[in-house]
Amino acid sequence: MPLSPTSSATVAPPDTLPKPETYDGTSPFPSDDAAPERDGGERLYVAITAVIVVLPFVAIGLAGWLLWGRLIHPADIVLALVLYTVTGLGVTVGFHRGLTHSGYRAVRPVRIALAVAGSMSFQGDVIGWVATHRRHHAFTDRPGDPHSPYRYGTHLRGQLRGLLHAHVGWLFRNDRTPPERYAPDLLADRDIRAVNRAFPALCVLTLALPFGLGWAIGGSWLYGVTALVWAGLVRIALLHHVTWSVNSLCHMIGERPFRTRRHDRATNLWPLALLSFGESWHNLHHADPTSARHGVDRGQIDPSAAVIRLLERAGWVYDVRWPTAERVAARRT
Known part of the structure; x- marks a missing residue:
C-alpha cells in the first residue's frame, strides 16, 4: 500500500479540507468555547510545561530508589525495558512509519508482528x-486536527488549555475519526483486521506477560505483582506520555529547520529522541511524512530508522523510502 504525500490515505479528500481563508493560524478553532486572549507569559508557559512533563518521571525514579529490593526487583527493570522497546517500536516502526505512511513495505509475518506489538x-x-494519525496530517494545527495544541488559540490561556488537550484531553472527546475515509486500505487487509479485533486480548496479554514472567523468574506471586506494576502499568504509562508528548510538546517547543505546510508547527525536540525512538524529530517528519528516517541531521538519534535498516538488510522489509540529500535540502528553511 505505497503512499505519496498527496495520497488520500495521508491527506483527506479536498471537499473535507477547511478553506485556507477560514483559519488565520492564531484564532481558536471554530465551534469551540474559546478563552479570552492574554498576552505574554512565554516563560511561565515553558516552566509549567516542564513541571507537567518532568515531575511524574522524577516521582517514578524516586519511588524506585526508595523501594529497591522491597517492592521493585532487577528483573522488573529488565522486563520493563524489553517490553517498552518491543511495544514502542511496534508503534513507531509498525503503526506509524509502516502502516500510516508506508515508509517501507514488510513481508507478511513482520507486518503482523509489528501490528501486534503496537x-x-x-x-x-x-x-x-x-486513521487518527492520518487525519492529524491532513489538518495539522488547523480545524480538523484531532489533537492540535492550538485548538484554543495562541494566547497564553489558550495554549495552556491546548497543551492539555493535545497531550491527553483529546482522548476524552467524542470526535470519532472514520476509518472508512482515512484507513480504507487497512479495512481491506484481512491480517490487520484480525489484529484489530484482537486488541482487547492483546491489552490483557501486555499485562499478563510481565506478571507471568515475574512470577516465573522470582518464584512467588509477589514477584509477579511487582513485575505487573513496573513492567506493566508504569511501562505503559511512560510510553503513553512519551507518545502524547510528540502530539503536544513537539508542536509547541523546539526547532523548525524544515518547511512544513501552512499553519503546521511541528518541531524537533531532542530530549525526547531516545525515549520516543526517534519520533520527536517531528519537524522533518511533517516536512516529508513518508520518509522512513526522521532524524536526518548529524547527531540525531533515530532508533526506529535503525531497526528498519536492520529489517531491510535481513530482507524482511523492502521499498524503504530513505531520505536523499537532495530531498532533505529542498525542505530546509
Whole structure:
C-alpha cells in the first residue's frame, strides 16, 4: 500500500479540507468555547510545561530508589525495558512509519508482528490509531486536527488549555475519526483486521506477560505483582506520555529547520529522541511524512530508522523510502 504525500490515505479528500481563508493560524478553532486572549507569559508557559512533563518521571525514579529490593526487583527493570522497546517500536516502526505512511513495505509475518506489538502498547486498536494519525496530517494545527495544541488559540490561556488537550484531553472527546475515509486500505487487509479485533486480548496479554514472567523468574506471586506494576502499568504509562508528548510538546517547543505546510508547527525536540525512538524529530517528519528516517541531521538519534535498516538488510522489509540529500535540502528553511 505505497503512499505519496498527496495520497488520500495521508491527506483527506479536498471537499473535507477547511478553506485556507477560514483559519488565520492564531484564532481558536471554530465551534469551540474559546478563552479570552492574554498576552505574554512565554516563560511561565515553558516552566509549567516542564513541571507537567518532568515531575511524574522524577516521582517514578524516586519511588524506585526508595523501594529497591522491597517492592521493585532487577528483573522488573529488565522486563520493563524489553517490553517498552518491543511495544514502542511496534508503534513507531509498525503503526506509524509502516502502516500510516508506508515508509517501507514488510513481508507478511513482520507486518503482523509489528501490528501486534503496537497494539500491546495500550494506545488503541491499530486501524483507529492509523486513521487518527492520518487525519492529524491532513489538518495539522488547523480545524480538523484531532489533537492540535492550538485548538484554543495562541494566547497564553489558550495554549495552556491546548497543551492539555493535545497531550491527553483529546482522548476524552467524542470526535470519532472514520476509518472508512482515512484507513480504507487497512479495512481491506484481512491480517490487520484480525489484529484489530484482537486488541482487547492483546491489552490483557501486555499485562499478563510481565506478571507471568515475574512470577516465573522470582518464584512467588509477589514477584509477579511487582513485575505487573513496573513492567506493566508504569511501562505503559511512560510510553503513553512519551507518545502524547510528540502530539503536544513537539508542536509547541523546539526547532523548525524544515518547511512544513501552512499553519503546521511541528518541531524537533531532542530530549525526547531516545525515549520516543526517534519520533520527536517531528519537524522533518511533517516536512516529508513518508520518509522512513526522521532524524536526518548529524547527531540525531533515530532508533526506529535503525531497526528498519536492520529489517531491510535481513530482507524482511523492502521499498524503504530513505531520505536523499537532495530531498532533505529542498525542505530546509
